[in-house]
Amino acid sequence: MISENKTLDKVYTAKDHDELMDAYGEWANEYEKDTVDRFGYVAHIESADAFEQVMSHKGAYILDAGCGTGLVGKELSQRGYQKVDALDCSEQMLGEARDKKVYHELFQADMSKRLEFEDNRYDAVICTGTFTYGHVQADAFEELVRITKPGGIICFTIREGAFDDCGYQEKMAEMEHGQSWEQVALVDATYFVKEKVSCKICTYRVTA
Ligand SMILES: C[S@@+](CC[C@H](N)C(=O)[O-])C[C@H]1O[C@@H](n2cnc3c(N)ncnc32)[C@H](O)[C@@H]1O
Incomplete structure (x- = not known):
């Protein structure tokens, strides 16, 4: 333990990325108990x-990017969403996610690189807990836009601190000015209740 x-x-x-994946590999079966x-x-x-x-359409084709053990997929399933794919770099975290039986397809891939998905594959992408210190950097927003249909939704958290320190805001604004996406909402939310850590939940609509 x-x-x-x-x-x-x-x-x-x-x-580096390898050390991060080692850490998640060791943590996978205790992740939910700890977090x-x-x-x-x-x-x-x-x-x-x-x-x-x-996103009121429960039949929407959704990607849970950085799905981890599948906590988000379980929440989406409980809300009635029927077709949610999962993507994560960690084989062990994906294994935990697979066991939840809430995902349509699961993919092992690095969000910092080009993803092997066609353009406009998804109606929406959700990404929780993955834009934070030492994880996935702001450049990855571009790939999320590429794989999301015009008019589709991208919803992600950015952990407190990392929101100011890691260049996410600058990239979000740059992509808004470049008309890649438009902001639908940016709200403060709780991340860790007991540790009193907050996050931003950022929701964008891909420009049609
Ligand atoms: C804090 S966990 C969040 C997992 C889940 N979304 C949740 O809310 O519980 C971050 C996840 O991001 C994944 N991750 C980190 N870097 C990644 C990358 N470059 N590509 C894909 N997944 C990555 C980790 O393997 C881990 O499962």
Whole structure:
């Protein structure tokens, strides 16, 4: 069992992508116990609620990017969404997600690179807990836009601190000025209840 501090330390201080994947690989089967039970992680619930406010069509084809163990997929399934794919870089996290039996297809892929999906594949993308320190950088927004249909929705969290420190806001604004997407909502939400950490939930509509 990994201790509370070691767990977070390993994930947040990973020096590169391989170290991050090692950390998630070790953490996968304890991830939910640590994040939800110990730290009071609620971002998956908050983001599913925000997503539902803008995407009422329950038959929409959705990608849960950075799905982890499938907490978001479970929330979407409980809200009636019927066709949700999952993508994550970590084989072990994807394995946990697969066991939930809430996903249509699951893909192991690196969101920092070009994804092997055709343009305009999805009606919507949701991405929770993955735009944060040492994880996926702002450049990945471009790929999310490419694989989402014009008029489709992209909804993601950005952890407090990382929102100001990691260039996400600048990229979001640049893409709005470049008419790649338009902002639908930007709200403060709780990330970890017990640790008193917040996040932004950002919702964009891909320009038609
Ligand atoms: C904090 S977890 C969030 C998981 C899930 N969305 C949730 O809300 O519980 C971050 C996830 O991002 C994944 N991840 C990190 N870097 C990635 C990358 N470059 N490409 C794809 N997934 C990545 C990790 O493997 C991990 O499962």
